[in-house]
Amino acid sequence: MIGRELGQRDGYRVVELYIGPQHPASGHMRLVVYLDGDIIVRVDPDIGYVHRTMEKLSEIREYVRVISLIERMTIIDSCNITLPFVEAVEKLLGIEAPPRAKYLRTILCEINRISSHLYGLGIGGIFLNHSTMFMWGFGDREVFVHLASLLTGARLTHTYNIFGGVRRDLPQGFKDEFLKAKRYMLRKLKDYDKMFFNNPVIRGRLENVGVLPKDKAIAYGITGPNLRASGVRYDARLLGYAAYSELDFEPVVGKYGDGLERVWVRLREIEMSLDLIEQALKQLPDGPIFHERYAKMVPPAMKKWFEKGRVKLPGGYVRLRPRKGEIFSRGEMGHGEVTYYLVSDGGMMPYRLRIVTPSARNAIMFSILPPGNTLMDLPAIYGSMDYFPPEADR
Amino acid sequence: MTNKEERDNHRPSINPVLAHLEAIATGIKWLTRKPMTLMYPDMEEKKPEYFRGFIIFNYNKCIGCSLCAQICPPRAIHMYRVPGDKRIRPGYDAGRCIHCGLCTDICPTDALDVSPVHDEVFEQIGSMDFDPVEWHIISKKLVEEHAKRKRKLVITRVDEEVGLRYEPVE
Numbered sequence: 001m002i003g004r005e006l007g008q009r010d011g012y013r014v015v016e017l018y019i020g021p022q023h024p025a026s027g028h029m030r031l032v033v034y035l036d037g038d039i040i041v042r043v044d045p046d047i048g049y050v051h052r053t054m055e056k057l058s059e060i061r062e063y064v065r066v067i068s069l070i071e072r073m074t075i076i077d078s079c080n081i082t083l084p085f086v087e088a089v090e091k092l093l094g095i096e097a098p099p100r101a102k103y104l105r106t107i108l109c110e111i112n113r114i115s116s117h118l119y120g121l122g123i124g125g126i127f128l129n130h131s132t133m134f135m136w137g138f139g140d141r142e143v144f145v146h147l148a149s150l151l152t153g154a155r156l157t158h159t160y161n162i163f164g165g166v167r168r169d170l171p172q173g174f175k176d177e178f179l180k181a182k183r184y185m186l187r188k189l190k191d192y193d194k195m196f197f198n199n200p201v202i203r204g205r206l207e208n209v210g211v212l213p214k215d216k217a218i219a220y221g222i223t224g225p226n227l228r229a230s231g232v233r234y235d236a237r238l239l240g241y242a243a244y245s246e247l248d249f250e251p252v253v254g255k256y257g258d259g260l261e262r263v264w265v266r267l268r269e270i271e272m273s274l275d276l277i278e279q280a281l282k283q284l285p286d287g288p289i290f291h292e293r294y295a296k297m298v299p300p301a302m303k304k305w306f307e308k309g310r311v312k313l314p315g316g317y318v319r320l321r322p323r324k325g326e327i328f329s330r331g332e333m334g335h336g337e338v339t340y341y342l343v344s345d346g347g348m349m350p351y352r353l354r355i356v357t358p359s360a361r362n363a364i365m366f367s368i369l370p371p372g373n374t375l376m377d378l379p380a381i382y383g384s385m386d387y388f389p390p391e392a393d394r
Numbered sequence: 395m396t397n398k399e400e401r402d403n404h405r406p407s408i409n410p411v412l413a414h415l416e417a418i419a420t421g422i423k424w425l426t427r428k429p430m431t432l433m434y435p436d437m438e439e440k441k442p443e444y445f446r447g448f449i450i451f452n453y454n455k456c457i458g459c460s461l462c463a464q465i466c467p468p469r470a471i472h473m474y475r476v477p478g479d480k481r482i483r484p485g486y487d488a489g490r491c492i493h494c495g496l497c498t499d500i501c502p503t504d505a506l507d508v509s510p511v512h513d514e515v516f517e518q519i520g521s522m523d524f525d526p527v528e529w530h531i532i533s534k535k536l537v538e539e540h541a542k543r544k545r546k547l548v549i550t551r552v553d554e555e556v557g558l559r560y561e562p563v564e
């Protein structure tokens with residue numbers, strides 16, 4: 001932290017304080033905070049330290065190679081962030097994933113959402129110096145990372161969704177492992193309430209801190225759990241992509257819009273995701289996991305892998321040419337709604353891929369929430385937002 | 395799922411003293427449980443099926459189609475000319491590889507495969523870049539060494555009490 005005196009404003013001395021870009025909890029960003037005494041008068045978020053030109057890089061890569069590139073924006077939530085892109089390209093290719101693949105995508109998306117929320121809660125905990133929440137969040141996340149690695153063979157960067165389906169079938173024994181994890185997590189969430197949500201210290205730090213009223217949340221285009229905590233019933237999953245149209249769920253909507261409410265929405269969404277995975281596993285249809293247009297083209301000697309639950313790709317898969325056109329697609333990530341705008345000129349690489357990530361949209365909260373609160377509240381507000389810098393900077 | 399009424403009063407007021415005691419009691423409860431930590435260098439996790447570690451290459455199965463080099467997202471695979479071989483063959487830069495496994499999925503002859511080796515240490519960056527023959531040799535060596543490791547092998551299972559537990563594998 002570096003601070004310097006800025007001068008007078010309305011008769012008070014104002015101090016300018018630099019927080020970051022290396023800061024004690026997570027991420028690489030800088031907050032320029034203007035203080036009057038202990039009261040924040042203005043915050044300028046200075047983002048862009050982890051800008052990796054994802055949009056530009058995707059213009060020089062074949063479509064299938066773009067998938068593993070863009071999942072690096074949010075490696076903790078890699079299935080959710082690639083799914084809308086994959087669905088957009090599928091639409092331009094004129095194919096649709098088989099039902100079983102859609103369910104498997106949904107299952108991995110929800111597993112990713114749980115791990116993303118637990119990550120956010122853990123980081124939120126350490127912002128408030130609540131190391132138990134940090135340890136618990138990251139420890140319990142490991143359970144879901146383990147489930148994801150059973151399903152996909154990788155812990156974080158799964159590259160699971162591909163055009164026309166998914167890459168691995170459900171492994172044996174996954175359902176039992178998941179049901180055990182569900183029972184464990186539901187029980188543990190009660191302890192989360194006791195240890196974190198109803199903890200008087202946390203209540204004191206988060207209650208009525210960083211209140212985001214409903215109208216402001218809508219006006220500034222806030223998204224995800226932060227929006228729902230302000231009482232807006234909006235969740236991109238309601239659009240029914242992947243298998244969501246066939247599952248029964250009701251988004252978690254809060255009403256107070258303060259820091260504690262944002263934590264509450266995340267805790268309840270974990271319950272909801274567990275429920276969604278169970279529903280999806282119950283309704284999981286039989287059938288192929290890869291579109292037959294491509295499965296047909298795989299060399300005959302490699303067809304044996306499909307029976308073993310593993311997809312093999314045909315040689316022409318690198319040179320896919322979606323038809324000329326523009327397409328817009330969206331999906332709900334752990335942090336909020338991600339939108340893709342894809343322009344294809346009929347070539348092997350995207351002509352333009354515009355990505356708007358949830359954290360990029362939520363970054364404005366740094367400017368609108370803290371003014372009026374004390375400096376001590378700044379980490380609490382940051383922690384309750386579940387902001388993920390690499391995702392915002394792209 | 396929580397129903398609507400429950401959500402409307404989801405934030406009951408708390409008694410500061412009791413809530414503190416409850417938080418401490420919860421902490422003590424978890425103190426007595428086993429930790430879910432994997433004691434890594436002493437124990438080694440048996441990886442799930444198709445775990446994507448170091449990519450292993452079998453020179454003799456390769457037909458030199460170069461599909462793996464085309465699909466590799468970070469261009470970790472390059473095609474080389476090998477003296478005395480008419481076809482071009484893939485070489486591998488382990489430092490660039492992101493272990494996406496796409497090359498093994500597209501290889502039409504199973505010359506490439508995933509392996510559970512994920513913690514091999516190389517002393518120099520240059521020594522991670524293999525030409526086709528070196529790749530074939532190191533693949534064989536790594537798989538053999540991995541099978542011979544003396545560490546205690548455990549398998550990870552979800553546990554209802556503590557989250558994860560590690561069962562020894564015979």
Ligand code: SF4
Binds near residue numbers: 471
């Ligand atoms: S696993 Fe992925 S990154 Fe590694 S060599 Fe294969 S295609 Fe390239």
Ligand code: SF4
Binds near residue numbers: 456459463484
């Ligand atoms: S895809 Fe397989 S057969 Fe083709 S060049 Fe690569 S390793 Fe050889």
